[in-house]
Amino acid sequence: MQPLYLNHRSLALSTCALALVLMALALSLPPIAIFTARPADYLSVHILLEMFAISVSLMIVTIAWNTPDHDAEPIAQTLVFGFASVAGLDMLHTLYFAGMPGLVVDGSTNTAIFFWLSSRAVEVAVLCLAALSLRLPGSRNAWLIAGIVLVAALFLIATQRPQWLPLSYIPGSGLTPLKNTCELILCVANLGLALWFFLRSRKTQSSRDLWLGAACFITAMGGLAFTQYRTTSEFINLFGHIYKVAAYCFFYLAAFQIAVRKPYRLLEVREQRIREQETELHNLLSNLPVGIARLDEHLHLRYANPTLIRSQDRRPESVIGQTIGDLLLDDVAEQIRPHLIKALDGIRSDLDLQYLRPDGNSAYASCLVVPERQVSGREAGVLAIFTDTSEREHNRRQLIDSLREIAEIKAALDAHAIVAITDARGVITQVNDKFCAISQYARSELVGRTHKMINSGHHPREFFQDLWRTISHGEVWSGEVCNRAKDGSLYWVQSTIMPFIGKDGLPEQYIAIRADITKRKRIEEAAQRMALHDALTGLANRRLMSERLIRALHNSQRHNQHGALLLMDLDHFKEINDTLGHPIGDQLLKEVAVRLQGTLRQSDTVARLGGDEFVVIIEELGNSQESAMHHASDTGEKIRQVLSAPYQLHDHMAQITPSIGVVLFDGTLQNADELIKRADMALYKAKDAGRDQLCFFDNALQSEINQRALLQRDLRLALEQDELRLFYQSVVDADEQILGFEALLRWQNPQRGLVSTAQFIPLAEESGLIIPIGQWVLATACRQLAEWQHDPMRQVWTIAVNISARQLSQADFVQQVLQVLASSGAPANRLRLEITESMLQHDLTVTIGKMQALRQVGVRFSLDDFGTGYSSMSYLKHMPLDQLKIDKSFVDEILTDNTDSAIAHTVVTLAQNLGLEVVAEGVEQREQLELLIAIGCRAFQGYLFGKPEPITRT
Ligand code: C2E
Numbered sequence: 001m002q003p004l005y006l007n008h009r010s011l012a013l014s015t016c017a018l019a020l021v022l023m024a025l026a027l028s029l030p031p032i033a034i035f036t037a038r039p040a041d042y043l044s045v046h047i048l049l050e051m052f053a054i055s056v057s058l059m060i061v062t063i064a065w066n067t068p069d070h071d072a073e074p075i076a077q078t079l080v081f082g083f084a085s086v087a088g089l090d091m092l093h094t095l096y097f098a099g100m101p102g103l104v105v106d107g108s109t110n111t112a113i114f115f116w117l118s119s120r121a122v123e124v125a126v127l128c129l130a131a132l133s134l135r136l137p138g139s140r141n142a143w144l145i146a147g148i149v150l151v152a153a154l155f156l157i158a159t160q161r162p163q164w165l166p167l168s169y170i171p172g173s174g175l176t177p178l179k180n181t182c183e184l185i186l187c188v189a190n191l192g193l194a195l196w197f198f199l200r201s202r203k204t205q206s207s208r209d210l211w212l213g214a215a216c217f218i219t220a221m222g223g224l225a226f227t228q229y230r231t232t233s234e235f236i237n238l239f240g241h242i243y244k245v246a247a248y249c250f251f252y253l254a255a256f257q258i259a260v261r262k263p264y265r266l267l268e269v270r271e272q273r274i275r276e277q278e279t280e281l282h283n284l285l286s287n288l289p290v291g292i293a294r295l296d297e298h299l300h301l302r303y304a305n306p307t308l309i310r311s312q313d314r315r316p317e318s319v320i321g322q323t324i325g326d327l328l329l330d331d332v333a334e335q336i337r338p339h340l341i342k343a344l345d346g347i348r349s350d351l352d353l354q355y356l357r358p359d360g361n362s363a364y365a366s367c368l369v370v371p372e373r374q375v376s377g378r379e380a381g382v383l384a385i386f387t388d389t390s391e392r393e394h395n396r397r398q399l400i401d402s403l404r405e406i407a408e409i410k411a412a413l414d415a416h417a418i419v420a421i422t423d424a425r426g427v428i429t430q431v432n433d434k435f436c437a438i439s440q441y442a443r444s445e446l447v448g449r450t451h452k453m454i455n456s457g458h459h460p461r462e463f464f465q466d467l468w469r470t471i472s473h474g475e476v477w478s479g480e481v482c483n484r485a486k487d488g489s490l491y492w493v494q495s496t497i498m499p500f501i502g503k504d505g506l507p508e509q510y511i512a513i514r515a516d517i518t519k520r521k522r523i524e525e526a527a528q529r530m531a532l533h534d535a536l537t538g539l540a541n542r543r544l545m546s547e548r549l550i551r552a553l554h555n556s557q558r559h560n561q562h563g564a565l566l567l568m569d570l571d572h573f574k575e576i577n578d579t580l581g582h583p584i585g586d587q588l589l590k591e592v593a594v595r596l597q598g599t600l601r602q603s604d605t606v607a608r609l610g611g612d613e614f615v616v617i618i619e620e621l622g623n624s625q626e627s628a629m630h631h632a633s634d635t636g637e638k639i640r641q642v643l644s645a646p647y648q649l650h651d652h653m654a655q656i657t658p659s660i661g662v663v664l665f666d667g668t669l670q671n672a673d674e675l676i677k678r679a680d681m682a683l684y685k686a687k688d689a690g691r692d693q694l695c696f697f698d699n700a701l702q703s704e705i706n707q708r709a710l711l712q713r714d715l716r717l718a719l720e721q722d723e724l725r726l727f728y729q730s731v732v733d734a735d736e737q738i739l740g741f742e743a744l745l746r747w748q749n750p751q752r753g754l755v756s757t758a759q760f761i762p763l764a765e766e767s768g769l770i771i772p773i774g775q776w777v778l779a780t781a782c783r784q785l786a787e788w789q790h791d792p793m794r795q796v797w798t799i800a801v802n803i804s805a806r807q808l809s810q811a812d813f814v815q816q817v818l819q820v821l822a823s824s825g826a827p828a829n830r831l832r833l834e835i836t837e838s839m840l841q842h843d844l845t846v847t848i849g850k851m852q853a854l855r856q857v858g859v860r861f862s863l864d865d866f867g868t869g870y871s872s873m874s875y876l877k878h879m880p881l882d883q884l885k886i887d888k889s890f891v892d893e894i895l896t897d898n899t900d901s902a903i904a905h906t907v908v909t910l911a912q913n914l915g916l917e918v919v920a921e922g923v924e925q926r927e928q929l930e931l932l933i934a935i936g937c938r939a940f941q942g943y944l945f946g947k948p949e950p951i952t953r954t
């Protein structure tokens, strides 16, 4: 609660209490006559008291009349009407007071009371309207006139028709009950109003309601005094009038509150609000990012906001009255001045400023210059609004610069570079024309696919793994890449791939910029080829050969593999050059190169050292020196034969032979030069020995090779000259009854005698002679079987024929066997074919197919030398086998070696489980037989039962 209100409330309430107490006191006194000596004095006192009340009433009318219109008191009209009437009626009351001269008629107490009660009634009515805050319709003038009319009407009634007035006073007897009743009603009404105003004051906190409440209360108290007197000159009557004066003091306060205090308060509030708005405006102008200047008609500053002052680095004490040049930088002032002058003529302008800041940086601003008009419409000055556009302008200029740069880069790229953009997964999203041109793919074929499309296969997988690792980590990758165009041709690009990192820190796009370096690569390749290859034949030159040889020596050591170096020279090549000319000689050399490359494996190196000297490096010849030697000699022999075939050189036919020097290497010798020297020595040996031949560097090897060559020649002849024989070794059961025979080959040579199988069978295998020989064996054995068919005792015997790997791998092997069976008339179910485990290593399914085809006609299969090879149990299960032959090596030691007997036992059990027969080979002793019988073996072969022997016809 406001302290002022609290003060007023205690004043009002204490006044009311005092009024109550005093009135109670006064009423309890007996009637006191006053002014008895000079009764006319009372009239004057009455006039004074009433005059006070009347002036207050008139003041209230004046105040209500002048209340400002805009926030007009709702009760202004009521007050004007009410208090104008009250003033008039109270004036008439005074005029007609007993003892007064009166007007038109003489004054009388009854007439005075009529005006009094009328006045009080109007007063109560006005206060009721005020209490309800009811606004009367119509203007104040009308209500003033209404008040005057009311007073005039009552005046006329009182003067012209006095008999109409109610009887309120009877001289001598005093007040009538009517008068008292009226006074009491007024008193009650005033008390009610007082209560109403007090209650309202608690809500509104308004002093006015307090004053009104107090006025009503005092009026009510005063009214009680006017019910008691018998003559008007009694003290109680005077006391009642004093109450009226007191009540009017409060009415005055209330009216003052309404008309003066309140408007002033409003004015104060409004001023306060204006001050606040001004501060706000000032803050706003200070903080606005725009500079504002107001200038008068002489272009002197009226105002400049702090933003503008700050922006100009001038910091003047006060800008008011200064010229624009005092505030703005010279540069800016210069640019803006003409526009300010134009603005004085009513022309607004909008201009862009560019100037140098004191710190030397260039700055930009836009400025709006508008004329400020007075209310009269005349130009009163200029308003200039500055916006700092430096940042925007700098950004714009930067953007323009970078756009230009991008455009330049793009133009450069489009002109020279092959560009592709892919997404994070490498799927192409954009390509430029150059990309399409070089790859020969249309853009539509490329977009949505990956670069795999143009992968040439030139680079190993790791190459691209490294590339992806780099770019997916957000780094730039660059390198040379070989790609394949749509037509299959290769092209090279220098490639730079840049990742574009997204918001999550991972690459979201890749841009690949490539330059075509195919031409350069071709030149490089050509240069490299020239450096490492022989220009005439395109073969490796001496340098490349040396490199390859060093590498071959290294590999040979690492993988424990033999290799061979063959150095060759064309015999009498000089003669061809001399007789047919160099071009023909060159052509011959080229043809030699072609034939060499055609003869050798891709992995072998063929080089031309110069002239008619060629080198061949053969690697991976296995870890046995013997087989390496055989292979090298066979290859050399093949080369010799191929090169010795006639040459068609233009119109000439020519023939030439090579001499070949061979040296083997196995990693023990690491010096390439030494090796070449040795090959050279071997070559000289070959030349010395009459040319057209192959010589090994190693003498021992050489003689072995020579012997082998002779043996091979003789073996070839053996077939033609019928030197081969077939011996048969019996296979018996536990009772030593013959079950059949194994056919074993023998070579009976007139010079060499009986050649051991260990000597000639491997040679036959290596040279391929085993094929015709094998066929001969099969045919001979089948003839034997057919022969036995006529003998009831022998027709159940079987013959087992050993089949070599090379035979079995022949595509038409099955046909060969079927044909032999058919032509000989041998029963297929008496023929057994023995194969070894080593044959089952290649093309197992094909081998099984062949075996199954033959089994269908009754041919049976034995697995020879079981236990010595790669016995994998899994294939045993799948092979269409009928028999296992326990190798002689296990049988040899079966009596002495526990392991061997265990193996033999296991093999027998295994065979039984797989439903296979078992034959024990190489049984020489009876104890061996007995042991084998004991472990479950049922068929036997060995010297104990008979050596391989020719069949004697009976
Ligand atoms: P193989 O198939 O294991 O033949 C058994 C070899 O053991 C035969 O040697 C035979 O004479 C010998 N032998 C048999 N019982 C005894 C014995 O109690 N004690 C001793 N010490 N040896 C015994 P052979 O005839 O010298 O044949 C050697 C190998 O030559 C054969 O081994 C076979 O792999 C191969 N062979 C023989 N004839 C042919 C044939 O016509 N074609 C093919 N491809 N290879 C054949």
Ligand code: CA
Pocket (backbone or CB within 6 Å): 742, 802, 834, 864
């Ligand atoms: Ca055999």
Ligand code: CA
Pocket (backbone or CB within 6 Å): 864, 865, 885, 887, 888, 921
């Ligand atoms: Ca065997």
